[in-house]
Amino acid sequence: MNIRKLFTIIALILSAQPVLAQETIDKIIAIVGDNIILQSELYQYSYSLAVQLGIDPQEQPEKLEKMRQETLNNLITQKVLLEKAKLDSIVVTDEQVDVVLEEQIARMTEQMGSEEKVKEYFGMSLRQIRREFRKDVKERLLVENLQNKKAQEIQISRREVEKFYRTYRDSLPEMQESINISHILLKVEPSEPAVEAAREKIEAIKKRIEKGEDFAELARQYSEDPGSAAKGGDLGTMQRGDLVREFEEVAFLLEPGEVSDVVRTRFGLHIIKLENKVGEKINPRHILIRLDTSEEDAQRTVQKLRMIKNMIRNGEMTFSEAAEKYSQDEQTASNGGDLGWFQIDQFQIKSFKDAVAGLKEGEISDPVKTKFGYHIIKVNARKSARALDIEDDWKQIENWALNMKRQQELQEWVDRLKKDVYIEIKI
Known part of the structure; x- marks a missing residue:
């Protein structure tokens, strides 16, 4: 089996959603x-994979x-x-698992329409979903890290690249139309008055707790966490990694x-009470007052982006300088918002693809909405579709050759x- 397909299937296996199967x-x-x-494990994953693959x-x-x-x-x-990952002491941090879990939940939320669905x-609950998937996500990351570590040990010479090009030249795809873009991201944040109102509300609740009122009863009355309010804010037994970092x-x-x-936290403002602690496991309660955003907050974000766009167009600053100053994308702000090259037909974010479709080099889009917030996008350069050339497209050809190797x-x-590990199949 093709190794890329192998690891793609492993990734699908580890991200497959558990399903209710016939009881056996x-x-x-x-x-x-x-x-x-286990048989149940095989049936769950194969059924879920079949659904994901349209079977x-x-x-x-x-x-x-x-x-x-x-x-x-x-x-x-x-x-x-x-x-092998355990033998090689491959490490995956709780923070890395958290990031993937949140991305997975965000993806499912986008596909299904809401967190409630x-x-x-x-x-x-979402907390239970995180706990249910946590082990699988960690295993997936361990496998990926091991694979990446091994792959980095495999390099390729110029002679091997040239041989690859001579061998596969007629079957290599032409270079598709591609685009180089940068962006500035602003997240939709609640207004200061809304934050202050929520803070006043939760501070008033905290004062009542300090005066001796029952935490659980106040949670039932005031907490805006639908998953725990009716239980007096009880979150059950937790271990590290089950909760968002700040909490x-x-x-x-x-x-x-x-x-x-x-x-x-990103959910809002909390007061936490610890009921019990045994080793590395805790039983907390909490009261949550949400920091919800409004259409007014979204429009304020859009207006700020338009103001930034106007400052760039008026020559008050470059796009790169504006990205460094204003963008809330931590991964790209420091390098001027640079997102690099993309093939037009491989854009994963449809709103990005639509926004840049009619833009010329140097032009900036109107604000674009995604699940991350609002963006303005600059087209830095475009390349038309054309036949491959080993000199002009050396990097792309080298990448293909290296990937095949x-x-x-x-x-x-x-x-x-597999030859070094005991394997026994019982069916």
């Missing part, structure tokens, strides 16, 4: 080193069965790579019975790893 007696169907693969499990049972066999092979590969689909940093420093100062050598590496 579970059993071990494979042993891989110190790990086992109807009810109408196409033979394709589902083929998918199960392919899924089993790839689950075995995944377990082998996890064993996501919770309804899974039959659990977690405070909660784990509290002693049982202690109440925190006001804590701000890495795919081949990674597949051989995986095959060798």
Whole structure:
């Protein structure tokens, strides 16, 4: 199997959504080193993968069965790579897991239309969803980090690139129309009066707690967290990584019975009370007052972007200088908002593609809305579709040649790893 397809399927396996299957007696169907693969695990992942790949499990049972066999092979590969990752002391931080979890939840929210629909689909709260997926996400990142570490060890010479070009020249695609862009991102933030009103409300609640009123009862009355308010703000037993960073940093420093100062997260303002602590597990309660944004907040953000665009057009600053000063994209602000080159037909954000469609080099778009906030986009350069040239397109050809070499050598590496791990298939 092509190694790129192999790792794509592994990524799909690890991000597949659990589904309710017909109830069966579970059993071990494979042993891989110190790990086992359960029949329920195979059925869950293969069913979910089939749905993701457009296969109807009810109408196409033979394709589902083929998918199960392919899924089993790839689950075995995944377990082998996890064993290797542990042996090589590959590290994944809680922060890295948090980022991927939030991206995954944001993607599902966008696909389903709202967080409420996501919770309804899974039959659990977002906190429970994070906990349910956390182990799988961490395993996926361990495998990816191991794969990337191995891939970086594989390099390619100029002679190999030239040979690749001579061999595949007639079958290589032409260079598609591409575009180089920069952007400035502004997130929609609640207004200062709204923040101040929320802070006054939660500070008043905190004073009542300090005077001896029951935390749980106040949570039932005032908390705006629909998942915990009815339970007196009880979040259940938590461990590190289950909560957003700002909340977690405070909660784990509290002693049982202690109440925190006001804590701000992306969800709003919280007061936290620690009920119990056993080792690295805690049982917190909280009261949440949300910091919701309004259409007025969105329009204020749009107006600010238009003002920034006008300053650039009037020559008061360059786009790069404006990005460094105003953009809230931490990854690109420091380099002037540069997003690099994209092939037009491979834009992942449709609103970006639509916004730049009619722009010439040097022109700046009107504000564009995405799930991240609002952007203005500058077209730095365009390239028309054309045939490949080894000198002009050396970097692209080198990347293709290197990727092919890495795919081949990674597949051989995986095959060798499998020979060194005890594998027993029981079906």
